[in-house]
Amino acid sequence: MSHEPPNDCPPARGDSTRAVHGAGAAQNPYGSVTTPIIQSATFTFASTADLIAYLKRKAAGGAVDYEEYARFGSPTVDAVEKKLAALEGGDDALLYPSGMAALTSVLLTILRPETHVIITDDCYRHTLEFCLNFLRKYQIETTVVPFNDMAALEAAVIPKKTRLVISESPTNPYLRVADLDALVRTAKKHRLLTLIDSTFATPINQRPLAFGIDFVVHSATKYLAGHNDLLAGVVIGRKDRIAALRDSRLLLGGIVDPQPAYLLERGMKTVALRVAQHNASAQRIAEHLEGHPAVERVWYPGLPSHPDHAIAEAQMRGFGGVVTFELRGSLDATAGFIDRLTIPHLAASLGGVESLIQQPAIMSHFDKSPEERAALGIKDNLVRFSVGIEDADDLIADLDAALEPLRAARSIPS
Numbered sequence: 001m002s003h004e005p006p007n008d009c010p011p012a013r014g015d016s017t018r019a020v021h022g023a024g025a026a027q028n029p030y031g032s033v034t035t036p037i038i039q040s041a042t043f044t045f046a047s048t049a050d051l052i053a054y055l056k057r058k059a060a061g062g063a064v065d066y067e068e069y070a071r072f073g074s075p076t077v078d079a080v081e082k083k084l085a086a087l088e089g090g091d092d093a094l095l096y097p098s099g100m101a102a103l104t105s106v107l108l109t110i111l112r113p114e115t116h117v118i119i120t121d122d123c124y125r126h127t128l129e130f131c132l133n134f135l136r137k138y139q140i141e142t143t144v145v146p147f148n149d150m151a152a153l154e155a156a157v158i159p160k161k162t163r164l165v166i167s168e169s170p171t172n173p174y175l176r177v178a179d180l181d182a183l184v185r186t187a188k189k190h191r192l193l194t195l196i197d198s199t200f201a202t203p204i205n206q207r208p209l210a211f212g213i214d215f216v217v218h219s220a221t222k223y224l225a226g227h228n229d230l231l232a233g234v235v236i237g238r239k240d241r242i243a244a245l246r247d248s249r250l251l252l253g254g255i256v257d258p259q260p261a262y263l264l265e266r267g268m269k270t271v272a273l274r275v276a277q278h279n280a281s282a283q284r285i286a287e288h289l290e291g292h293p294a295v296e297r298v299w300y301p302g303l304p305s306h307p308d309h310a311i312a313e314a315q316m317r318g319f320g321g322v323v324t325f326e327l328r329g330s331l332d333a334t335a336g337f338i339d340r341l342t343i344p345h346l347a348a349s350l351g352g353v354e355s356l357i358q359q360p361a362i363m364s365h366f367d368k369s370p371e372e373r374a375a376l377g378i379k380d381n382l383v384r385f386s387v388g389i390e391d392a393d394d395l396i397a398d399l400d401a402a403l404e405p406l407r408a409a410r411s412i413p414s
């Protein structure tokens with residue numbers, strides 16, 4: 001990669017070293033190798049004099065060993081935040097109880113009434129809903145622009161009002177890859193802040209901060225935690241920006257309990273290993289499906305047929321673990337294929353060790369009419385496959401068996 005993370009983490013340290021050790025993960029007063037789970041809502045002082053000294057130190061902006069109350073931060077949460085910042089190559093990170101809490105907290109912190117947001121299409125449904133419906137209540141308007149269309153982005157800028165551009169990379173479900181260089185250049189020209197939801201990429205595959213992006217957000221629920229066993233979200237960026245978010249988190253109250261914070265930190269120790277396996281298996285599966293007669297089209301940034309393959313090759317170190325494809329079949333035939341699979345679970349979400357599969361027309365867009373789905377580009381035969389860390393041979397055999405009736409029904413020679 002030409003873009004090295006601009007942080008103080010020694011560049012010689014690789015991803016797995018950072019993922020295991022973070023920024024001094026094992027430093028704690030007990031000498032435990034693992035991060036202690038400090039399950040305490042509040043923290044004591046030896047005397048009033050100690051308390052006053054502490055408060056004075058804090059008021060002067062000095063470093064303190066711990067906060068006086070766990071909503072302000074706690075030692076277990078702190079340790080995870082340091083590791084997340086080190087992995088993503090940012091100054092600082094802030095952990096939230098979900099990806100949506102992270103995203104909405106950034107927006108509520110940096111936006112003001114009468115400002116304007118630009119968001120690229122094919123983005124996470126609830127992010128879009130928050131911008132279009134929730135922020136509107138505070139006189140904050142949102143314009144949706146086509147993905148990677150810098151002319152449309154510039155045309156959407158309202159002088160003195162537009163404050164932020166939100167994009168995702170890769171997106172859901174078509175795995176579009178944002179041209180981060182172009183995005184940052186365009187945004188800077190108009191003095192706009194930039195936010196990338198990098199959930200699908202992970203810090204292992206992509207480092208948006210190195211391109212000049214202001215805020216990187218992850219649903220840590222997905223690859224960072226990696227085991228489908230917790231909800232969390234994170235924002236990573238420059239020190240002063242994260243400091244402003246820390247102040248607002250204290251008011252908004254979106255803090256994680258130490259237990260899930262510990263689980264996240266434990267899961268992250270293997271993130272580089274897991275992502276390497278997700279990348280390799282997804283690439284093999286995407287190539288296999290692209291050659292399968294019952295498959296109409298495959299969307300995977302690692303395939304030359306993907307519209308953003310060149311961008312992905314230039315700015316990503318791996319193409320991720322999600323493969324999206326369209327079957328040659330109806331809504332029901334596609335559902336039948338999913339029901340015949342024996343390894344992937346039929347479930348929402350992605351990024352865990354278990355393979356998860358779903359049909360967006362039914363799972364995430366069931367409440368929409370066929371016309372509304374078509375307008376959003378959600379086809380009946382579309383399948384989103386979050387490739388887990390099972391053996392790729394087993395997953396391919398399972399996919400082939402479940403595709404067989406579709407192939408046979410169309411009398412396509414194998």
Ligand SMILES: *Cc1c(COP(=O)(O)O)cnc(C)c1O
Nearest residue numbers: 098099100124197199219221232
């Ligand atoms: C899941 C997801 C979110 C929301 O995260 P939660 O942890 O479920 O709140 C946001 N963005 C993307 C891209 C996601 O996949």
